[in-house]
Amino acid sequence: MSRTRSASECATCKQTPREDESGRFTCACGTPWVRRWGIRGTPEEEALLKLSGFIFTLDIQGDTYYVGPLGHIVYLYSGGDWDSDKAPREQSLEEYLTWIKEKLAALSQPY
Ligand SMILES: [Zn+2]
DSSP, X not given: OOOEEOOOOOXXXXXOOEEOTTSOEEOTTXXXXXXXXXXXXXXXXXXXXXXXXXXXXXXXXSOEEEEOXXXXXXXXXXXXXXXXXXXXXXXXXXXXXXXXXXXXXXXXXXX
């Protein structure tokens, strides 16, 4: 597994495009973006995602992504890249999933 982090950032305003009230993707400077659709990962990727508590989701619009135990979302794209709304920029997908697993383990420690 060697996905690169998606560079979903506007070159002008450095913001990540977000869906507005009318369902269009746009950023702070108003550039229109085409929505990217997620894909299902390989069996190896799915196994790793599952170990960190991520569940495959198909939403009503037909988009696919993985929802994690802390409410994080992981997108896998057909271009061999990935993205997450909450993952630190410098982490690889493997590092991010390990980080989540450690976070969960820490949360479940008894007092
Ligand atoms: Zn912009």
